[in-house]
Amino acid sequence: MTQHLTPVGRRPANRGPKAAAGNRAALVDAAREIFTADGLDAPLSRIARRAGVGQGVLYRHFPDRHAIAAAVLEENVRQIEQAAAARGARLDTVLGVLTWHLTQSAAFIGLLHADGANGGPSVAAFARDLSERVERALRGCLRDGHRLGAPERPDDLMLAVAMVSGAVTGPTREERARRALAAWRLLGVTVGPVRPFEG
CATH class of the missing domain: 1.10.10 (Arc Repressor Mutant, subunit A)
Known part of the structure; x- marks a missing residue:
C-alpha cells in the first residue's frame, strides 16, 4: 500500500x-x-x-518502540510470504524480496539470527515464528534438485540466508544490496531484482 x-x-x-x-x-x-x-x-x-x-x-x-519494530518485521515477513504465494512464484523472485528486506533492516537480519539471548522467551518465540515463516515461504518455491533443497542437508537453505545476511553491511542501501548479491553469487544462487513485493 x-x-x-x-x-x-x-x-x-x-x-x-x-x-x-x-x-x-x-x-x-x-x-x-x-x-x-x-x-x-x-x-x-x-x-x-x-x-x-x-x-x-x-x-x-x-x-512502545518494540511494538512498532515488531510490526515492521511482521510486514517484512508478510511481503515475503505474499511473494512466495503469488501465481508462478519463483525462488529467485522471492529471494530478491528477501534480499531487499535484508538491505533495508538491520532488525530483520537480527530476527533471522535470533537465539533469544537479547530479549527473553517472548522475543525469542516471536523471532523464531517469523524466521520459520520465512523458511516455509522459501521452501515452497524450491524446485526439485535445487542446491538449497537437498533432503540430506535440510539446514542449507536458512544457513545460506544467514550467510548472506552476514554480508549485508555498508553505509548505503546500494552498497548493502551489492554485497548481498555478491554473497548469493558466491553461493551459486540466482536472485531476482532486489525490490519490495508489489502484489
Missing part, C-alpha cells in the same frame, strides 16, 4: 477514525524508513511526522 507521507515539519491533518488502517500502514512504512536511516533508537516523533499523523495516533497503534 503506497501512502503519501507528510514532509517533516508540517502539521498532519486529522483523518479521523475511519483512517485507522491507512494510518497504521503509513506508520509501518515510515518506521521502516526511519529505522533504516537512523537505527532503532530514532525518535518515535519522527516516525509520526513522516507518516503524517500525530504522535497520539502512533501510540494508539503502537504503545
Whole structure:
C-alpha cells in the first residue's frame, strides 16, 4: 500500500477514525524508513511526522518502540510470504524480496539470527515464528534438485540466508544490496531484482 507521507515539519491533518488502517500502514512504512536511516533508537516523533499523523495516533497503534519494530518485521515477513504465494512464484523472485528486506533492516537480519539471548522467551518465540515463516515461504518455491533443497542437508537453505545476511553491511542501501548479491553469487544462487513485493 503506497501512502503519501507528510514532509517533516508540517502539521498532519486529522483523518479521523475511519483512517485507522491507512494510518497504521503509513506508520509501518515510515518506521521502516526511519529505522533504516537512523537505527532503532530514532525518535518515535519522527516516525509520526513522516507518516503524517500525530504522535497520539502512533501510540494508539503502537504503545512502545518494540511494538512498532515488531510490526515492521511482521510486514517484512508478510511481503515475503505474499511473494512466495503469488501465481508462478519463483525462488529467485522471492529471494530478491528477501534480499531487499535484508538491505533495508538491520532488525530483520537480527530476527533471522535470533537465539533469544537479547530479549527473553517472548522475543525469542516471536523471532523464531517469523524466521520459520520465512523458511516455509522459501521452501515452497524450491524446485526439485535445487542446491538449497537437498533432503540430506535440510539446514542449507536458512544457513545460506544467514550467510548472506552476514554480508549485508555498508553505509548505503546500494552498497548493502551489492554485497548481498555478491554473497548469493558466491553461493551459486540466482536472485531476482532486489525490490519490495508489489502484489
